[in-house]
Amino acid sequence: MNPQDLLQLFDERAIEAVRPLLALSAGLIILLLSGVFDGLKALRGPIVVATLLFGGWLTASNFVTQPGVVLDGTYSADRAASAWGLLFVVATLLAWLFSHHYYAEDERPFQLEHDVLMLTTPIGMMLMGGAQNLIVFFVGLEILSIPLYALASFRRSRARSVEAGLKYFLLGAFAAAFFLYGSSLIYAATGTVQLAEIKAIGIHGPLALAGVALLMASLFFKISVFPFHLWVPDVYQGSPTPVTALMATGTKAAAFAFLLNAMFMLPAKAAVLVAVVALVTMALGNLGALAQTDVKRMLAYSGIAHAGTVLLVVAGTLAGDPESGGALHAALFYMGAYVFTAAGAFGLLALLERDGERFTSLESLKGLAHRRPVVAAALTLFMLSLGGIPATGGFLGKWMVFSSLVRAGLIWPAVIGALLSVIALGYYLRVVIAMYMQPASDRDAATQSVRGASAMPATLAAGVCAVFVLVMGVLPSLFLDRLP
Amino acid sequence: MAEILFYVLSAAALLFGLGVVLAKSPMMSVLSLLGSFFCLAVIYLLAGFQFLAAAQILVYAGAILVLFLFVIMLLNLGELGAIAERSNSFLDSTAARIGAVIAVGMGVVGLAAASRAAFQPVRVEPGKGLDGLEAIATELFGRYSLAFEAASILLLATMVAVIALAKRQRRGLKNGGRA
Numbered sequence: 001m002n003p004q005d006l007l008q009l010f011d012e013r014a015i016e017a018v019r020p021l022l023a024l025s026a027g028l029i030i031l032l033l034s035g036v037f038d039g040l041k042a043l044r045g046p047i048v049v050a051t052l053l054f055g056g057w058l059t060a061s062n063f064v065t066q067p068g069v070v071l072d073g074t075y076s077a078d079r080a081a082s083a084w085g086l087l088f089v090v091a092t093l094l095a096w097l098f099s100h101h102y103y104a105e106d107e108r109p110f111q112l113e114h115d116v117l118m119l120t121t122p123i124g125m126m127l128m129g130g131a132q133n134l135i136v137f138f139v140g141l142e143i144l145s146i147p148l149y150a151l152a153s154f155r156r157s158r159a160r161s162v163e164a165g166l167k168y169f170l171l172g173a174f175a176a177a178f179f180l181y182g183s184s185l186i187y188a189a190t191g192t193v194q195l196a197e198i199k200a201i202g203i204h205g206p207l208a209l210a211g212v213a214l215l216m217a218s219l220f221f222k223i224s225v226f227p228f229h230l231w232v233p234d235v236y237q238g239s240p241t242p243v244t245a246l247m248a249t250g251t252k253a254a255a256f257a258f259l260l261n262a263m264f265m266l267p268a269k270a271a272v273l274v275a276v277v278a279l280v281t282m283a284l285g286n287l288g289a290l291a292q293t294d295v296k297r298m299l300a301y302s303g304i305a306h307a308g309t310v311l312l313v314v315a316g317t318l319a320g321d322p323e324s325g326g327a328l329h330a331a332l333f334y335m336g337a338y339v340f341t342a343a344g345a346f347g348l349l350a351l352l353e354r355d356g357e358r359f360t361s362l363e364s365l366k367g368l369a370h371r372r373p374v375v376a377a378a379l380t381l382f383m384l385s386l387g388g389i390p391a392t393g394g395f396l397g398k399w400m401v402f403s404s405l406v407r408a409g410l411i412w413p414a415v416i417g418a419l420l421s422v423i424a425l426g427y428y429l430r431v432v433i434a435m436y437m438q439p440a441s442d443r444d445a446a447t448q449s450v451r452g453a454s455a456m457p458a459t460l461a462a463g464v465c466a467v468f469v470l471v472m473g474v475l476p477s478l479f480l481d482r483l484p
Numbered sequence: 485m486a487e488i489l490f491y492v493l494s495a496a497a498l499l500f501g502l503g504v505v506l507a508k509s510p511m512m513s514v515l516s517l518l519g520s521f522f523c524l525a526v527i528y529l530l531a532g533f534q535f536l537a538a539a540q541i542l543v544y545a546g547a548i549l550v551l552f553l554f555v556i557m558l559l560n561l562g563e564l565g566a567i568a569e570r571s572n573s574f575l576d577s578t579a580a581r582i583g584a585v586i587a588v589g590m591g592v593v594g595l596a597a598a599s600r601a602a603f604q605p606v607r608v609e610p611g612k613g614l615d616g617l618e619a620i621a622t623e624l625f626g627r628y629s630l631a632f633e634a635a636s637i638l639l640l641a642t643m644v645a646v647i648a649l650a651k652r653q654r655r656g657l658k659n660g661g662r663a
Binding site: 005006009010018021025028029032071072073074075110113114116117120123127133135136138139140142143146147149150153154156165181185206210 | 590593594596622625626627628629630631634635637638640641642644645646647648649651
């Protein structure tokens with residue numbers, strides 16, 4: 001390749017495609033530099049918001065202009081990737097808003113590092129979502145994971161937070177090693193790590209299949225699917241709640257975006273296996289959640305169940321869903337609704353949580369409807385959406401997933417999946433019952449004072465989440481008509 | 485000749501690898517790792533990747549292992565006996581056995597798959613080759629330019645993450661603990 005060819009790689013289309021990444025990186029560096037001057041302290045918040053909004057705007061413009069696959073076929077900025085990209089930016093912005101004033105006074109000195117790390121994650125997610133090459137995906141995965149390892153153990157004075165970070169780091173490092181080993185086997189079998197070229201050559205022979213199996217194991221770890229889900233409850237519960245919100249929404253969406261791009265590697269025969277894995281995941285998540293008394297831990301198990309539900313989409317596609325793009329629609333809409341719902345639910349918990357873990361327990365939510373009626377109403381809405389009650393975004397997402405399965409001829413997984421979703425209502429409604437029908441114990445009522453104006457950003461974010469959950473449920477065509 | 489050398493070196497690299505895991509003292513582990521890296525570097529040379537071989541020695545054997553040695557010496561980790569005695573030996577040995585079974589299983593799967601697979605030859609354009617700086621640079625700044633540039637963000641994020649986790653928190657300072 002001579003210099004002329006190299007220059008041709010970076011044509012206008014390529015620049016256009018990577019503009020969101022460049023904007024986020026630039027904002028990240030400006031934020032880091034602003035930490036040098038104490039006088040700029042007040043500007044840090046606006047810098048984070050402006051960077052995310054600008055990155056989101058550029059992603060939205062990519063959604064319209066569709067630069068397509070660029071840079072020698074390694075990165076794609078088509079409609080689907082841009083839609084996922086918007087979701088990543090929104091998830092980060094919500095998590096950041098919820099982190100505002102979440103940390104106790106003595107943890108604030110690290111606020112700048114916290115914000116920088118949080119602003120790094122959407123860059124990694126976008127690289128993962130748009131990757132058409134295993135190496136590009138891997139770099140994106142690490143850009144997402146390493147800040148999350150640190151963020152998970154950000155409350156260094158708490159043993160649980162440190163434990164969460166360490167567990168996530170060790171297991172995540174193993175998953176990364178699996179991914180690299182799998183990629184190397186695929187490279188040995190096909191001679192390429194480019195998705196399009198692997199597709200053209202095809203996955204034949206045991207070497208390539210072993211590689212695909214290892215690759216999928218690491219992806220399943222990131223989306224927390226059975227049997228790689230065991231880390232989720234401890235890590236989600238131990239991490240600071242806004243970070244948990246980011247992990248539950250962003251990481252999962254990014255890994256799914258790539259899984260949908262890479263699922264052609266799975267043989268069609270694997271459809272039943274994937275369906276069984278997804279159903280077992282749903283069952284374990286839902287049954288595990290039933291036994292919890294801590295709402296944060298319960299939401300972690302519920303996250304496992306939701307990952308299983310979205311995985312059913314992959315099974316449907318492998319089994320031959322006749323509607324092209326059906327899987328992408330279902331996964332995008334489901335994850336879109338889940339981002340707003342889960343971020344909202346975790347965010348409200350962060351808002352309620354003042355000190356110590358006991359404020360995320362079911363016990364402390366008792367009688368919340370009397371003390372803070374608006375918060376209780378919003379939390380109820382999120383619980384109903386997670387449970388898949390009609391007129392919320394969660395219902396339509398589930399309906400799209402199950403109808404994709406039925407179209408593909410996988411009737412029994414759809415039936416079992418729907419039944420398992422009903423079990424889930426058991427624990428979502430328990431939260432609602434605690435808030436509305438059980439009186440608060442005096443001790444809790446006395447210690448919970450109303451917060452001042454510092455809760456504004458979090459309240460705003462929760463409001464946005466609630467509006468989107470409702471609009472996605474009532475006027476889904478607003479979103480569905482624009483999907484790729 | 486080259487083939488015999490390859491097998492000898494591969495066996496040596498594997499033995500050194502076992503040494504890393506099985507050695508009693510961390511110092512011996514690090515030295516075994518060094519041996520393994522050197523064997524790999526010579527294998528790269530045999531395959532015609534001069535630059536990779538040099539980079540392997542400079543970066544891994546030179547920089548990273550020296551760092552390992554510093555950490556072990558500074559933290560005085562010379563003997564792990566005390567730690568090993570304190571930990572729950574039953575759980576440890578069970579976990580170690582399960583880990584060993586998984587590792588051996590993965591190795592067997594990899595070997596079996598490799599021996600039965602028809603390798604696709606790596607496509608090398610005539611006259612270009614894969615060794616040499618120019619070819620590697622062309623790949624790095626051509627097809628992999630995005631991943632290459634993104635790696636800088638990764639390093640930056642890692643640096644911030646490490647500082648955030650390791651920085652000492654000073655209580656009672658007005659400027660928020662920054663020294």
